[in-house]
Amino acid sequence: MKQTSPVLESIQQDIRIRGYSLRTEKAYLYWVRRYILFLKKAHPENLGSVDVKNFLNW
Template sequence: MKSPFLTMIAKQMYLKRYAKSTIKAYLYWIASFIRFNSMRHQTTMGANEVDQLVNQQNVAPNTQTLALNALSFLFKEAIKKPLSLSLGFF
């Protein structure tokens, strides 16, 4: 079963009428982000941790964009602490 935190994020996305496939992809990247950072609380992390996760994964630019969008949603909508614009992608 998913964590209460991921369930809350999924509900937020359903209310905003996100597609089921988008919700599934976003939850995958958010869970990966949490695991990658050793289960640290999300409020203690920021743009540096996002940059490390996405750039370390060695994935295509479109996948990086999907991951960035998922983590941007996490910080903007769930944590209420938007990411800075100084991320180094691509």
């Protein structure tokens, strides 16, 4: 059984409530996971626009 984080579960619920397609859900969750791993699982409170910019430039 694959464990997911509460953050990813929350994002997944929001995506489903909005009625996005399954492919879109999978793509969004993939990129959120990549972002989390890129930032070495740092807490969102400690992140800012510079971190997003660094990820996108990476």
